[in-house]
Each structure stands twice: as structure tokens, then as C-alpha cells.
Amino acid sequence: MNDRTGGLGRARLERLIAGAMTAPSGDNCQPWTFRWTGQELAIRYDQERGQHRVNHGRHAAYLSLGCVLEALSLAASAEELRSEETLHLEDPGAGTWATVRFRAGAVPDALAGTLAQRCTDRRLYRRGSISPATLQALREEAGGVQDSSLHVLERLPGELLAYCAKADSFVWREATAYRDVMRWIRFSPEEVERTRDGIAWRALGPWVPTVPGLRLARSPAARELVERLRLYTVSSLWARAQLESAAALLCLTVHSLERSALVSAGRRMLRSWLRLNQAGYAVQPFALPALPVYMVRAGGLPDGTRPEFEALFREGHGVLSRAFGLAGPELPVMLLRTGVAPPLPRELRALRRTVPQVFEWAGPS
Numbered sequence: 559m560n561d562r563t564g565g566l567g568r569a570r571l572e573r574l575i576a577g578a579m580t581a582p583s584g585d586n587c588q589p590w591t592f593r594w595t596g597q598e599l600a601i602r603y604d605q606e607r608g609q610h611r612v613n614h615g616r617h618a619a620y621l622s623l624g625c626v627l628e629a630l631s632l633a634a635s636a637e638e639l640r641s642e643e644t645l646h647l648e649d650p651g652a653g654t655w656a657t658v659r660f661r662a663g664a665v666p667d668a669l670a671g672t673l674a675q676r677c678t679d680r681r682l683y684r685r686g687s688i689s690p691a692t693l694q695a696l697r698e699e700a701g702g703v704q705d706s707s708l709h710v711l712e713r714l715p716g717e718l719l720a721y722c723a724k725a726d727s728f729v730w731r732e733a734t735a736y737r738d739v740m741r742w743i744r745f746s747p748e749e750v751e752r753t754r755d756g757i758a759w760r761a762l763g764p765w766v767p768t769v770p771g772l773r774l775a776r777s778p779a780a781r782e783l784v785e786r787l788r789l790y791t792v793s794s795l796w797a798r799a800q801l802e803s804a805a806a807l808l809c810l811t812v813h814s815l816e817r818s819a820l821v822s823a824g825r826r827m828l829r830s831w832l833r834l835n836q837a838g839y840a841v842q843p844f845a846l847p848a849l850p851v852y853m854v855r856a857g858g859l860p861d862g863t864r865p866e867f868e869a870l871f872r873e874g875h876g877v878l879s880r881a882f883g884l885a886g887p888e889l890p891v892m893l894l895r896t897g898v899a900p901p902l903p904r905e906l907r908a909l910r911r912t913v914p915q916v917f918e919w920a921g922p923s
Contacts, residue, residue, distance in 0.1 A: 577633025581625035585742035611735035624824020679840035683897030730790035840899035
């Protein structure tokens with residue numbers, strides 16, 4: 559390696575990949591692989607892993623790419639390296655969505671040490687309040703990006719709570735969305751360890767029963783039962799309780815329909831998440847109340863969406879705009895719930911695929 563890369567070797571690159579893989583993705587599907595050519599790192603999108611009703615138009619994947627790029631940049635800074643990214647989003651069907659080169663001389667970012675700590679905490683929080691210093695840090699950091707914004711709401715109006723609860727039922731009532739979600743639920747500790755992806759059933763909340771035969775929940779008959787018995791209302795009530803236990807709700811928005819704006823929003827989302835974790839706050843993303851609102855403006859919801867959800871998400875822009883004071887062309891893409899909570903038990907933390915599973919070394923040995 560030449561000196562400009564700071565002497566990158568395989569072990570160092572593997573540390574960077576491990577850092578990048580801490581980034582969040584929808585249902586922890588981890589739709590990313592990495593290939594080092596000797597000069598640059600290619601970040602490849604795995605379409606099969608990313609296939610999901612809520613990822614219609616690949617909008618969720620663009621957000622996740624932003625998170626991956628920011629996590630990689632932070633991991634590089636810990637190695638005193640600076641990452642230089644080039645996006646390749648003109649053809650979203652192409653395998654490589656970004657390439658990254660590294661240069662020596664970066665100063666370690668204060669958030670780099672929080673990457674390993676980041677996780678999704680779906681438990682009820684102890685409310686609390688966001689400290690003025692943390693709020694100031696979030697707002698200062700949010701001020702430097704032109705194509706996305708961050709809004710913080712500490713008191714949640716009833717209209718917003720009701721809307722979010724209804725939005726939660728989308729994945730339980732839409733047959734395709736239900737199938738896609740169930741694909742990533744892991745029903746035993748053995749399945750969690752074997753796959754190292756998805757969401758452990760215990761992490762969903764106390765409303766999920768621990769009974770024999772849970773895997774049968776993946777069947778079409780189970781979804782029909784959920785609809786017939788209105789079991790989705792239990793999840794909606796849980797979502798509302800989660801939000802009511804929060805100290806604050808963050809709304810990430812974009813100012814255009816450019817794919818790169820979603821990538822920027824993803825980068826901002828990860829930094830905000832890490833900033834909150836660093837200050838001792840738990841975080842949970844809520845995509846369903848926000849991302850479908852963006853989809854409505856960016857080409858529409860998936861074909862076959864139930865009319866009641868078409869209407870709900872069309873109304874959602876107004877609900878979110880009134881709650882967060884959105885202005886002009888701003889479109890919501892993600893909500894983050896945050897609050898005070900004890901440390902998350904290890905068995906509730908989502909695992910990540912190993913570096914050998916996602917990293918291809920094609921550079922000189």
C-alpha cells in the first residue's frame with residue numbers, strides 16, 4: 559500500500575468493515591457486502607436481502623446506505639483515516655452502490671467509540687428528558703447538511719400518537735408485508751446465533767407469547783388469524799405505549815426526492831442515534847409512520863396497498879407536519895424514539911453477520 563492510505567492491510571480493513579456492519583438496516587436484514595480491490599472498497603447492495611414491502615423503491619435501503627457510509631467513516635477516523643465516498647445510484651439495480659477510498663491523516667471522531675454500543679431498544683422507556691446539552695449537540699450537528707433536516711419533539715400530541723399506532727398495523731394487515739417481516743423474525747436462540755441477522759422474537763416486546771410452535775406464525779394462515787381476531791391491535795397498543803414512554807421523538811426529513819438526499823438523511827440518522835447513545839439514551843427507529851409518507855410523493859405505495867393505508871399515509875404528511883413544524887418541501891423519512899432506559903440485555907441485542915461473511919478481499923495479498 560502507498561503511504562497515502564496509511565498502510566492499509568487486511569486486518570485494518572476488516573476492522574473498518576466490522577465498524578460499517580454496526581449500521582442499522584430494515585429488520586436487521588444487513589443487505590450489504592464489501593469488496594476491496596487494492597485501491598478502493600466497493601459497497602454492494604444485496605437485492606435478495608433487501609426485498610421488503612417497506613423497502614418499496616429501495617428508499618429504506620438508501621437510508622441504510624447512508625448509515626453504513628457514516629459508520630465506515632467513523633470507524634476509519636478511529637484508525638486515523640479519512641474516507642472519500644463516491645455514490646453510484648444512477649442504476650439502483652446495479653450491484654455496487656458506493657465506492658470508498660481512504661487517506662491518512664484524519665482526527666478520530668468522538669462518536670467512533672459509540673459504534674459498538676449502538677442498538678435498537680424496543681422496551682418501554684422511563685421517559686426522562688433530553689438534556690439541554692444533548693439537544694444542543696443534535697441541533698448543531700444537524701445544521702450543516704442542506705438536503706435533510708432533523709426535528710425534535712418532546713411532547714407528543716394525541717393526533718400523532720393515534721396516527722403512529724395505526725401505521726404500525728400496516729405490516730400485520732398487509733399480506734406481503736407480513737410475510738416480509740416474518741422472514742426476519744428469529745424464534746429461537748439457536749436461530750439467532752445461526753443467522754446472525756433479523757430480530758429475536760423476545761426483542762419485539764412482552765406482547766409476543768413464548769409458546770411452542772412459534773414458527774407457525776410465518777404461515778399465511780397465521781396472518782389470516784391475526785386479521786380475523788384483530789390481533790394487530792395488540793401491536794398497535796404496544797407501539798403507542800412505546801411512544802408515550804419516550805422522552806422525545808426525532809423526525810428526519812429530506813428536502814428533495816433525490817436518492818442522495820436519503821443517503822444524507824441516513825448519515826444524519828446514525829450520528830443522531832450515536833449522539834443519543836453516547837449521552838446514555840436508548841433509541842428505537844419508527845419507519846412506518848414516516849417512510850410511506852415519502853413513498854406517496856416519490857412514486858407511490860406498493861401496488862395492491864389496501865385503500866385504508868393509502869388514505870392513512872396520504873394524511874400522514876399533514877399529521878407529521880403539524881406535529882414537527884415541517885415546512886416547504888420537507889418530507890419525513892424516519893422517526894427515532896428516545897428516552898431513559900437501563901442497559902439492554904445481551905440477548906435482546908441484534909447480532910451482525912461476521913466479517914468473512916460479507917467481505918471479499920481482491921487486493922494484493
